[in-house]
Amino acid sequence: MSLHLLALDASSSACSVALLRQDGGTSECLARHEVTPRAHTRRLMPMVDELLADAQITPATLDAIAFGQGPGSFTGLRIAAGAAQGLAFGLDCPLLGISTLKALALQAHRRFHFRHIVTALDARMGEIYGATWHCLSDSVSLKRAEAVLAPEAFHLPEDEIDWVGVGSGFTLWERFAPTVQVRMSQHLDNLEPRAEEMAWLAADDFAAGLGLAAHQAQPVYLRNDVAWKKPV
CATH class of the missing domain: 3.30.420.40 (ATPase, nucleotide binding domain)
Structure with a gap:
């Protein structure tokens, strides 16, 4: 085929x-x-x-x-x-x-052979789009769901694994909790x-037969409000 x-x-x-x-x-x-x-x-x-x-x-x-x-x-x-x-x-x-985020995890796995990956993209407004993945032999499995949140609110799964971070969200590294930083052996903020x-x-x-008709596939923003509004 x-x-x-x-x-x-x-x-x-x-x-x-x-x-x-x-x-x-x-x-x-x-x-x-x-x-x-x-x-x-x-x-x-x-x-x-x-x-x-x-x-x-x-x-x-x-x-x-x-x-x-x-x-x-x-x-x-x-x-x-x-x-x-x-x-x-x-x-x-x-x-x-x-x-x-899944594509970013696969890139990090294929280029650097990382297996336990945190993907984080800069979401602006002081937030990140983040998720965690396990990768093996070009297979990528989601471990913690994709979400938009402040770096301080990001938490790793409860395990003994050393994680690697990739993505523009790690330009905000200093804002991640110390409990997260200590469990990440390295982070690369220049991958897109x-x-x-x-x-x-x-x-x-x-x-797997997951293709959709053209009108059915839509962007996933994660954030409900796509425009920043000045606080009153």
Whole structure:
């Protein structure tokens, strides 16, 4: 069985696209990643066109579309979701929303072989989007649910594991509780979600029959109020 899956992400300061091709027992993932603050709308679809041209395929070849559904930049999430929905609708193919935090955990696992990972993205307003994961052989399991909260309110699962933190939320490291800091052997605050890991995760979801119709997949903001309001 062959698969051509395109993934898009604009949840952070970067735009990224990836094309995963699987045929029988072989897999290949082509990816592009650009740091493009405030230029996501202008760059995302041209990057898709460039990637498909490099792969020498047309959009009609695609079997599924995936996108970074959040949490992350509200504007970026809407841009990626809109582009992915438009492609999936036009191609009449399934759409798969992928957690940015899960993709970030997979990236840390694949690049650095970390197994027990805290993902945290800067949510602005003094908060983070955080979750904890266990990773083994490219498999990512959620241990504590994704949530938006103050760094001081973040707690690790009750176990004896040494954790590693990744993501922009760790620019707020000094605000994490000492009981959390002492159980984390290191933290990397320069990792951002990428479409490449989203493509691999989406391939598993596609195989499990989790693809949705274009109109059904929506961004996940975690925060109910997406605009900051000045206190009265």
